[in-house]
Amino acid sequence: MKKHILIYGICGGLLIVALKVIEYRFLVVEHSIEIYGGLVAAVFAAVGIWLGLKLTKKKETVVVREVPVPAQPFSVNQTRLQEFGLTPREHEILELIANGLSNREIAAKLFVSENTVKTHSSRLFDKLSAKRRTQAVQIGKESGLIP
């Protein structure tokens, strides 16, 4: 900012000097005053425009438009995960249950036996204090364990 003013001042000084020179030259050779005025006008207009641009260049109006995002990225609430003491496997199975898969489908997906899925889900229900898988899903969603 101050730098610009300084530059502006220097330019003004230089111009005055230039004007003096021009004045004597042109006046002596009897040139019309219009050329002189036009020159001054052009130069100062240019400087003015330049100054105006410089001054407002960084003055950008920041418009903050807040956009509601319905589907946030979702990250698992690790704190709750620890509170419930869920193992990674149990958490994984909770997700699949929430997706509406049956025990058999989960078993197929994870390449384990259906019995394994049952033991996992049983322990899962215990830890979540759920009596049914739908209840587990509901608790899981509320606690931020699953999307």
Place this chain on the structure above:
Amino acid sequence: MKKHILIYGICGGLLIVALKVIEYRFLVVEHSIEIYGGLVAAVFAAVGIWLGLKLTKKKETVVVREVPVPAQPFSVNQTRLQEFGLTPREHEILELIANGLSNREIAAKLFVSENTVKTHSSRLFDKLSAKRRTQAVQIGKESGLIP
């Protein structure tokens, strides 16, 4: 934009007229050429600055800040409800299922027999193309039928 150029041109014209007047006045009364030049310089510098400001005024930086919408009031997607052809009762039962209630608990809550709940839920699953209640819940949530 064009408007500005027009205004600028008009100003220029006016100034030339003004200059003519000033010229004769000041020349006649033998005033120094510096005052004339300074005036022109000042006016054109001002116009230049003004123009510069006008030209760059609209440099607005739009910052889009994504804000996770806190807790929407949630309203049932009536359109989807009709698409699926769910009756009020079926929709009600879907909600209770999503809350993790068993058929028996739902029956108790609605003061109907467990069989009734079963027939309702059966038709519900048919309409939602769900094979299990967990799947029905998942579909229901996706479709905005339930919170």
Place this chain on the structure above:
DNA sequence: CTCAAAATCACCCGAAAGTATGACGACAAG
């Protein structure tokens, strides 16, 4: 009033889910 949709209930049966118990191997921590 009449008809259709909605809501209610019952019974049966097979499938799925959930409980209980026990067991085995892997692996990390003490």
Place this chain on the structure above:
DNA sequence: CTTGTCGTCATACTTTCGGGTGATTTTGAG
């Protein structure tokens, strides 16, 4: 090396779900 957790699997049993069928009552629109 021992202990504990985790993941795996099995067997047996109970409960819940879901499908199918049929029937009655209620209710709202025509």
